[in-house]
Every structure is written in C-alpha cells, then in structure tokens.
Amino acid sequence: MNAPGFVRAAWTIARRDITATIFSRGFLIWLAMPILGLLFGILASVAQGGGGDSSREPTSAAVIDTEGAFAPWLIETARLERARDRYAQLRRRFSTVRPTEALPEALSPPPARLDVEQLQTLAENDRLDRIEREFQLGTGDTLKALGLEPTRMALTRVTAEGDLDRQAQRLLSGDPGRFGAVVLVREGEVSVVRRDGTNVDRLRTLAGQAWERRALDQAGLLQPLKTAMAGRPDIGVETIADDDREAPAGQRPDDRSTALATGAAIVLFTLISLLAGALLSNMVEEKGNKVIEILVASVPIPAIFAGKLVGMLAVSLLGVGVWGAVFGGGAMFILGQLPAGILADPARGWPQFVTLVSAYFVTAYLIYGAVYLGIGSLCTSIREVQTLSMPITILQMVVLVWTIGAIGDPDGLSATIASWFPLSAPYMWAARAAAGEQLGMHMLAIAYQLAFAGLIIFVAARLFRYGVLRSGPPPSLKQLGSSARFWVRGRSA
Amino acid sequence: MTYAIEAHGLAKRFGDKMAVGGVDLTVPAGSIFGFLGQNGAGKTTTLRMLLGILTPDAGYVTVLGDDYPLSVAHRIGYLPEERGLYPSMTARETIAFMGALRGMPLKAGRERAEELLSAHGLGDEIHSKIRTFSKGMAQKVQLLGSFVHSPDLIVLDEPFSGLDPVNQAALESIIIGERARGATILFSTHIMSHAERLCDGLVLIAGGRTRFSGSVAQARAVLPAQVVMRTVDPLENAIGHLPATFARDANGLYRFPLPDEGLDATLKRLVAANVGISELTTERPTLHDAFVAMVGDPEADDINLRSSEQETYR
The missing domain is CATH 3.30.70 (Alpha-Beta Plaits)
Structure with missing residues (x-):
C-alpha cells in the first residue's frame, strides 16, 4: 500500500474511533470526571468550613494598644501593604491575560518601589478597582467563591480592659472567627497572641514595618529618608532571550521552579495514565466485537495501529483541551490573583512552556499508547488487560518517582539518564521545560522521543499482528520470545 | 482461463498443531466456488491466508493476479466467520465504513449503502443502530458491507451459518446476483445443499489437506450411482x-x-x-454422500480424480 493509501486507511479507522468515542455517553462522563472531581473536592472543602488548614493566616486581628500611639501606624501600614499586594496581583494578572503587551503606565512601577504617597493614592478612591476594570483583568469574585482569595487581614482596634492577657484570650476564644490573632502593645513591647497553628508571620512583618515607620517619624527621619531614597534605582532582573544560553553547571533550581517542574511531570503522568487506559479498553472492545478481522482483512496492520493511536490521540487532545480550558483557565486566573513570587514563572514564559509540555504529552502518549495498544491486542478480556498492564503501570509510576527525584538536580547523572531513557524522557523534559533548557535541546529531545515512539509503534504493531486474531489466554513472554519469526519478519504466528 | 485465486501447498501451523497441511485451490474468475470441510478442517485459516490476514508457513497464493492479497484489498469483499459490527453505528454508516476501508469515498459509500439496504428489505432501517437489529438483519448488513464497493472477489466464510431458511434463500439470490455482475464468489460451508445449488466448482478439505477439487457433478461422481x-x-x-x-x-x-x-x-x-x-x-449420490464418503477417512489419499484446472464450471 502506498503512503496516501496508508494515510487514508489510517484516517478511516481514526475517524470512526473519534466519532464513536465522542458521540458516546461514556465520553461525556469521562470528560466530566476530573471536573466533577474538582467540584466534589471544593464542596468537601466548603463542607469542612474551609478551615481544615490550621496554619492559615487569620482574616481578622485585634489590636490592643495601651499606649495608643502604635495602633494607628499598624492599621495604616496594613492598609497600605494590602494596596501594594493587590497592585502586585494586578500587574501579574495583566501579564497573564495580555502576555504580549507591555505594562501600562498605571502598573509600570514595581510594587517594591511604591512609596507611601503612591500607596495611599492606590488605597484610596477605588483606584485599583478602576485599573482592574479598565484593563479587564477580571474580578476577585471567583476566587472569593472558591475561598482562594489572598488573605486580606482586617485589623480592629480594641480598647484595653484589665488583664491584657486574659482579654486577648477572650478575644481569641470568643465566637468562632471573631479574631484570629491579637496584637498587644504594652510597655514599649509589641507581641502577637494567636491560636495554636495560626500563621502570624504576615502580621509580625506588618507590625515590624509599622514600628520602623513610627520610629523614623518620631526621630524626624521619615521625610529625609524618603527624599534620600527617591533616587533609588530599580534593580531589576533582565533575562537574555538567547536560545544557546545554558544555566551554569551545578546551578540548582529554586523551590518554586522545582514545584513547577514537578507539577508538569505529574500532570503529564496523570493524563497519560488516564488516556492510555482508555486506549487499552478500546482495543479489547474492538477484539470483543470481532470487527478487528474485517479491519485486518482490509488494511495493513500498521495502518490500523496508526489509526487507532491517532484516533484516540485526537480524542485525548479534545479531552485535554476541555480540561485545560476549565482547569487551565482557572489556574491562570488564580495565578493572576496570587501575590507575585508564590509560583515561579517558567523560564521561557508560559506560552512556550505550555507548547513544550503539549509536545511532550504527544510523545508520551505515542510511546505509552503504543505499548498499551500492543498489550491490548494480546488480551481478550478486561481481566487479562489488568494482568498484563499492571507491570507497565508500575513501571510508569517508578519512572515518575525517579523523574521527580531527579528534577531537583537537573545536571546530575540521574537527571541525565532520565532525560534520555525513553519511558522517562517525556516527563523529564516536561520538567525541564519549566526550568528553561535550551530550545535546541528541546527540539532534539522531541525528535528523539518521536523516533523512539516510532520504534515502539513498529514493535507494538508486530505484537498487534501476533495477538490480534488470537483467542484464549494471552501468550507468555516465553512464547513471544520463542517466536523468532514474529520478531524478525512480523508474521502472524 | 483466468483465475481469481490460485493457491498451492498452503500450510499453517499454530504452535504444535498443524491447522492447514497443504491446501491447493484454484478459483476461476467469475465463478461461485465452494470451499467445503468439516468444522476444524482448516477452512477459516485457509481463507485468512488467502486474504493476507495470516501469512502461510509454506505454499504460495495469488489473488486477483497479485502475490500480496492486501495490495488488492480494495477489489476484495470479505465476510468473516465471526460476525463483527459496531453496535452503536447505524446500518448505513456501517456499510459506508466497510466501503471506506476498501478505499471507497465515504459519501459514495453512504449513497450505495442506502441503495443496498432498500433493495434488500432494510430500507426502513437505514438509520437504525446495529444494536437494535436481529442477528439475521445484522448479518445481512455485514454481507451488504462486504460488497458495497463492487469487488471483483467476494470471500464469504460460513455465510449461511445462523440464518433462517428465508434469509438463506435471500443470501443465495444475493450471491447469484453478484456472480451475474461479474464477481467471483468463494464461500466456505459445511452445509452441502447450498454448495450443491450454487457452486460451479468446489474444493473439499479434511484434516487441513485438499481431498477433492472439481465440479459438483465430479464430486458426486466420486461415488458410484x-x-x-x-x-x-x-x-x-x-x-x-x-x-x-x-x-x-x-x-x-x-x-x-x-x-x-x-x-x-x-x-x-x-x-x-x-x-x-x-x-x-x-x-x-448427493454431494452430502460424497462429502461423508471423502471426509470419512481423513488419512485416505487425495481424491483428485479429475483435474479441476481443465474444467469450465459455468
């Protein structure tokens, strides 16, 4: 069969699989499953009061100031820092929503350089809301609904009454949610009283800033300092957009980069596990309904194999597209709301990162899909599928664990092997996409993985040919191994 | 004489078991040819080898003048013994899909499917899903799918199996109609009456080997009156x-x-x-008598009393 005939035959099979899968009721359930999982997770979280995390920041704090002079400084500092946080979020959201546009003037100063007057301007007259509306950066409503809005701590001044320690205890142990922490100011000392496990780092920082500002003001240094610092340069970071750039040897990624890389590998693993299983079931079903003999009699087996692989890949991409739109859109929205620096940006930016991870998804799918399809052709029942696919699933998990372990030291021997061992390569390179490997190396890795996928497809097509018209129990490894002709000539045995 | 199929010395072994141990088969173009044998005689394995689904361990085969059957797959129609259809597909889409597998454009396949379904009593079921069909209806759809692309050679493996007498008669007329169109039909069966009524020539195998090759009359002549x-x-x-x-x-x-x-x-x-x-x-003697007589002794020498290659069956 010539190449156009091969492609036509493969497409005929792929098209049938695509339409049959997409227009089935099962597909909708399959498509909705992860989304339902997320919704159930959120509902469960809401049902638990969203307070399962004992280390969360308090949403409200009381300030008891026996001297009376510190509380206004603290409350004002908190107000200004809230404005700074929100401003930083808007900048980040702008870059996410409009990645190709330069920051507008209203968002151009870096958050760290905003002085008190600028912060006061932002904090007043709903200026931040106007920026949000003007540039269509969305609202925080969705995040509020999901309980994911960054903490905006409300500080309330409370008059001192008697024993301050007892008063603080009463404020903390009052109605649930009344106050998460109490700032006590007495005899020149500032302390924070909290419930066990409550994270008051932010509150302590705010208190420190307020104390510093008040001290400077009292010494008459606040204004001179502001004047002196007016000319402070913005010490930014410039990224060289050079494809041949390589990170210095031995440089370790920071925790945020590692988290992103690990996340990419896990997402890839999860998708492949979910989708390759569907491919396996498809093949067993095909054998069960006996259509396979008509296919085998009509078109070359590699065309059937390619058609099934491409068909399910298309279905998978559709599924990933839908999930991506739901989860990815949500994730981008959440990222836009988070304070800058919580999660590292991919070294080459999100568009290139997503493109590379998508490419590695395709290579991983082709490699594992071909393996699973070959296994499916040897099985006649779901039970056999479970038996035969178990070693592959375990191997896949081992590979994932190995990859995750190697991500932390990308120049180490383990990472290097994982990058070129075919079954781990897609995961490892998806992780490397987060860290910013050379683009040329990514191209080489993709080409290598596609070549290996081709080899797997070649071998699996022979497995397919060997097992597709078999009945009875699947052949043992010994039987497969002893069938030399099957390997050499690709004949049915 | 031109032959749609020429096969000599076909052999196939599955592990320790010899499924087919040397089958010769020559099917003249334009004939209805029967491939007879007991259950387990090796009929399906032989047909699969003829179609390129299985590769013979020994022997050679030429189908429609080509040594590699899959390269002429678009000129062949095939109804396997184990019927298989996608339950969720409609009758029309099933037939069109089977045509598409043989290289027929999908649109043309759909139009032809509607014609065939209407002509064979399934006009009301064009858009019905296969899962709603009786076994006989589904089998008819699969049969129609096997020649939707007007093939030159139609191979039917036990086509009468599981059909009631009415549908068996309908199938016989379909086969005769396809022969009239110019197609060659090779079908396997162990029901002698169909072969006796339809076949211009036949091959009888037993124990994986050819026992007889010739016309129906010649087969009957194997036994004395x-x-x-x-x-x-x-x-x-x-x-x-x-x-x-x-x-x-x-x-x-x-x-x-x-x-x-x-x-x-x-x-x-x-x-x-x-x-x-x-x-x-x-x-x-009937073909049945001849069949029983020939198959009764699987170890007997081949009964090639007359050279089928010299016969014209039409």
Missing part, C-alpha cells in the same frame, strides 16, 4: 444374483452400487433366476 430395486417377492434366490455389496433396507428395497460393467449382466442373471422385479431405479 446406487441401484434401487424392489422385487415382487422377497425371494431368497434373488440374493445370490445380486452384487456382494447389496443391502436391504427396512422397506424391502435392495440397494447396491451400480457395477462398473453396467446393470445388464445383473438383470440377465435375475431374469434367468425368475426373480420378479417390480421397481428398478438408479440414484446418483
């Missing part, structure tokens, strides 16, 4: 004048093979012995 005789009285003296192989059935009829030298000598002996003969006929 039977003489059936009724005497006026069951006289004991008649017995001594009959061939030694005679048998007497419950109705009092004497049966014996027609002697090689003819019936004259036997009749003269009976008349001379004053045996009254009230009824005398000769019966030619």
Whole structure:
C-alpha cells in the first residue's frame, strides 16, 4: 500500500474511533470526571468550613494598644501593604491575560518601589478597582467563591480592659472567627497572641514595618529618608532571550521552579495514565466485537495501529483541551490573583512552556499508547488487560518517582539518564521545560522521543499482528520470545 | 482461463498443531466456488491466508493476479466467520465504513449503502443502530458491507451459518446476483445443499489437506450411482444374483452400487433366476454422500480424480 493509501486507511479507522468515542455517553462522563472531581473536592472543602488548614493566616486581628500611639501606624501600614499586594496581583494578572503587551503606565512601577504617597493614592478612591476594570483583568469574585482569595487581614482596634492577657484570650476564644490573632502593645513591647497553628508571620512583618515607620517619624527621619531614597534605582532582573544560553553547571533550581517542574511531570503522568487506559479498553472492545478481522482483512496492520493511536490521540487532545480550558483557565486566573513570587514563572514564559509540555504529552502518549495498544491486542478480556498492564503501570509510576527525584538536580547523572531513557524522557523534559533548557535541546529531545515512539509503534504493531486474531489466554513472554519469526519478519504466528 | 485465486501447498501451523497441511485451490474468475470441510478442517485459516490476514508457513497464493492479497484489498469483499459490527453505528454508516476501508469515498459509500439496504428489505432501517437489529438483519448488513464497493472477489466464510431458511434463500439470490455482475464468489460451508445449488466448482478439505477439487457433478461422481430395486417377492434366490455389496433396507428395497460393467449382466442373471422385479431405479449420490464418503477417512489419499484446472464450471 502506498503512503496516501496508508494515510487514508489510517484516517478511516481514526475517524470512526473519534466519532464513536465522542458521540458516546461514556465520553461525556469521562470528560466530566476530573471536573466533577474538582467540584466534589471544593464542596468537601466548603463542607469542612474551609478551615481544615490550621496554619492559615487569620482574616481578622485585634489590636490592643495601651499606649495608643502604635495602633494607628499598624492599621495604616496594613492598609497600605494590602494596596501594594493587590497592585502586585494586578500587574501579574495583566501579564497573564495580555502576555504580549507591555505594562501600562498605571502598573509600570514595581510594587517594591511604591512609596507611601503612591500607596495611599492606590488605597484610596477605588483606584485599583478602576485599573482592574479598565484593563479587564477580571474580578476577585471567583476566587472569593472558591475561598482562594489572598488573605486580606482586617485589623480592629480594641480598647484595653484589665488583664491584657486574659482579654486577648477572650478575644481569641470568643465566637468562632471573631479574631484570629491579637496584637498587644504594652510597655514599649509589641507581641502577637494567636491560636495554636495560626500563621502570624504576615502580621509580625506588618507590625515590624509599622514600628520602623513610627520610629523614623518620631526621630524626624521619615521625610529625609524618603527624599534620600527617591533616587533609588530599580534593580531589576533582565533575562537574555538567547536560545544557546545554558544555566551554569551545578546551578540548582529554586523551590518554586522545582514545584513547577514537578507539577508538569505529574500532570503529564496523570493524563497519560488516564488516556492510555482508555486506549487499552478500546482495543479489547474492538477484539470483543470481532470487527478487528474485517479491519485486518482490509488494511495493513500498521495502518490500523496508526489509526487507532491517532484516533484516540485526537480524542485525548479534545479531552485535554476541555480540561485545560476549565482547569487551565482557572489556574491562570488564580495565578493572576496570587501575590507575585508564590509560583515561579517558567523560564521561557508560559506560552512556550505550555507548547513544550503539549509536545511532550504527544510523545508520551505515542510511546505509552503504543505499548498499551500492543498489550491490548494480546488480551481478550478486561481481566487479562489488568494482568498484563499492571507491570507497565508500575513501571510508569517508578519512572515518575525517579523523574521527580531527579528534577531537583537537573545536571546530575540521574537527571541525565532520565532525560534520555525513553519511558522517562517525556516527563523529564516536561520538567525541564519549566526550568528553561535550551530550545535546541528541546527540539532534539522531541525528535528523539518521536523516533523512539516510532520504534515502539513498529514493535507494538508486530505484537498487534501476533495477538490480534488470537483467542484464549494471552501468550507468555516465553512464547513471544520463542517466536523468532514474529520478531524478525512480523508474521502472524 | 483466468483465475481469481490460485493457491498451492498452503500450510499453517499454530504452535504444535498443524491447522492447514497443504491446501491447493484454484478459483476461476467469475465463478461461485465452494470451499467445503468439516468444522476444524482448516477452512477459516485457509481463507485468512488467502486474504493476507495470516501469512502461510509454506505454499504460495495469488489473488486477483497479485502475490500480496492486501495490495488488492480494495477489489476484495470479505465476510468473516465471526460476525463483527459496531453496535452503536447505524446500518448505513456501517456499510459506508466497510466501503471506506476498501478505499471507497465515504459519501459514495453512504449513497450505495442506502441503495443496498432498500433493495434488500432494510430500507426502513437505514438509520437504525446495529444494536437494535436481529442477528439475521445484522448479518445481512455485514454481507451488504462486504460488497458495497463492487469487488471483483467476494470471500464469504460460513455465510449461511445462523440464518433462517428465508434469509438463506435471500443470501443465495444475493450471491447469484453478484456472480451475474461479474464477481467471483468463494464461500466456505459445511452445509452441502447450498454448495450443491450454487457452486460451479468446489474444493473439499479434511484434516487441513485438499481431498477433492472439481465440479459438483465430479464430486458426486466420486461415488458410484446406487441401484434401487424392489422385487415382487422377497425371494431368497434373488440374493445370490445380486452384487456382494447389496443391502436391504427396512422397506424391502435392495440397494447396491451400480457395477462398473453396467446393470445388464445383473438383470440377465435375475431374469434367468425368475426373480420378479417390480421397481428398478438408479440414484446418483448427493454431494452430502460424497462429502461423508471423502471426509470419512481423513488419512485416505487425495481424491483428485479429475483435474479441476481443465474444467469450465459455468
């Protein structure tokens, strides 16, 4: 069969699989499953009061100031820092929503350089809301609904009454949610009283800033300092957009980069596990309904194999597209709301990162899909599928664990092997996409993985040919191994 | 004469078991050809080798003039023994899909599917899903799908299996109609009556080997005609004048093979012995009789009494 005939035959099979899968009721359930999982997770979280995390920041704090002079400084500092946080979020959201546009003037100063007057301007007259509306950066409503809005701590001044320690205890142990922490100011000392496990780092920082500002003001240094610092340069970071750039040897990624890389590998693993299983079931079903003999009699087996692989890949991409739109859109929205620096940006930016991870998804799918399809052709029942696919699933998990372990030291021997061992390569390179490997190396890795996928497809097509018209129990490894002709000539045995 | 299929010495082994141990088959173009054998004789394995689904361990095959059957797959239609359809597909889409597998454009396949379904009594079921069909209806859809692309060669593996008499008759007329169109039809069966009615030629295999190849008439001629005789009285003296192989059935009829030298000598002996003969006929053996006789001894030498290559079956 010539190449156009091969492609036509493969497409005929792929098209049938695509339409049959997409227009089935099962597909909708399959498509909705992860989304339902997320919704159930959120509902469960809401049902638990969203307070399962004992280390969360308090949403409200009381300030008891026996001297009376510190509380206004603290409350004002908190107000200004809230404005700074929100401003930083808007900048980040702008870059996410409009990645190709330069920051507008209203968002151009870096958050760290905003002085008190600028912060006061932002904090007043709903200026931040106007920026949000003007540039269509969305609202925080969705995040509020999901309980994911960054903490905006409300500080309330409370008059001192008697024993301050007892008063603080009463404020903390009052109605649930009344106050998460109490700032006590007495005899020149500032302390924070909290419930066990409550994270008051932010509150302590705010208190420190307020104390510093008040001290400077009292010494008459606040204004001179502001004047002196007016000319402070913005010490930014410039990224060289050079494809041949390589990170210095031995440089370790920071925790945020590692988290992103690990996340990419896990997402890839999860998708492949979910989708390759569907491919396996498809093949067993095909054998069960006996259509396979008509296919085998009509078109070359590699065309059937390619058609099934491409068909399910298309279905998978559709599924990933839908999930991506739901989860990815949500994730981008959440990222836009988070304070800058919580999660590292991919070294080459999100568009290139997503493109590379998508490419590695395709290579991983082709490699594992071909393996699973070959296994499916040897099985006649779901039970056999479970038996035969178990070693592959375990191997896949081992590979994932190995990859995750190697991500932390990308120049180490383990990472290097994982990058070129075919079954781990897609995961490892998806992780490397987060860290910013050379683009040329990514191209080489993709080409290598596609070549290996081709080899797997070649071998699996022979497995397919060997097992597709078999009945009875699947052949043992010994039987497969002893069938030399099957390997050499690709004949049915 | 041109042949749609020429196969010689086809052999296939599955592990330790020899499924087919040397099958010869020549199917003249434009004929209806029967491929007969008991269950497990190797019919399906042979057909799969003919179609390129399985690769023979030995022997060679030429289909429609090509040594590699899959390269002429677009000119072949195939109904496998194990019927298989996608339950969620409609009848029209099923037939069009089967045509598309053979290289037929999908649109043309759909149009042709509607014509075929209407012509064969399934006009109301064009858009019905296969899962709603009876076994006979589904089988008919699969059969229509096997020749939707107007192939030159149609291979049917046990096509009559599981069909009621009405559908069997309908299938016979479909096969005859396809032959009239110019197609060659090769079908396997172990139901002799269909082969007897339809086939221009046939091959009989047993134990994975060819036992007979020729026309239906030649197959029947493998066994001698039977003489059936009724005497006026069951006289004991008649017995001594009959061939030694005679048998007497419950109705009092004497049966014996027609002697090689003819019936004259036997009749003269009976008349001379004053045996009254009230009824005398000769019966030619049926294909079923020939089949049982040939397959009855799987170890017997090949019974290629006449060279099928010299025969014209139409």
